[in-house]
Amino acid sequence: MNDSLQLAVKTPCNPISGRVSINGSTLTAERLATGAMGCIGEQSEQEKWVLDFLARQVEMTFSQNTLNWKSGPDMLSFKIK
Numbered sequence: 590m591n592d593s594l595q596l597a598v599k600t601p602c603n604p605i606s607g608r609v610s611i612n613g614s615t616l617t618a619e620r621l622a623t624g625a626m627g628c629i630g631e632q633s634e635q636e637k638w639v640l641d642f643l644a645r646q647v648e649m650t651f652s653q654n655t656l657n658w659k660s661g662p663d664m665l666s667f668k669i670k
Contacts, residue, residue: 593608594608594610595607595608595609596608596609596618596621596643598639600635600636601628601632601635602624602626602627602628602635602636603623603624603625603626603628604623604624605621605623605624605636605639605640605643606621606622607619607620607621608620614649615646615648615649616646616647617646618644618647621640621644623636638663642660642661643660645660645661648660654668654669655667655668655669
């Protein structure tokens, strides 16, 4: 969108989207927006975890067909099929 990178994430509660920048192997999310649907319990905790994960700088590595994102003590892995 307008020569910027966009991130879109679907959680059990709401979609999350916003602009991101990549500098070397570091992804930084900027001005994330979430949907307006409320949720409680585990779904709410999962959404909070994702927002906290994306609020920090994300270090990206790629090895053996797997993209790894590390943010603070947490990691997500995306494997190519």
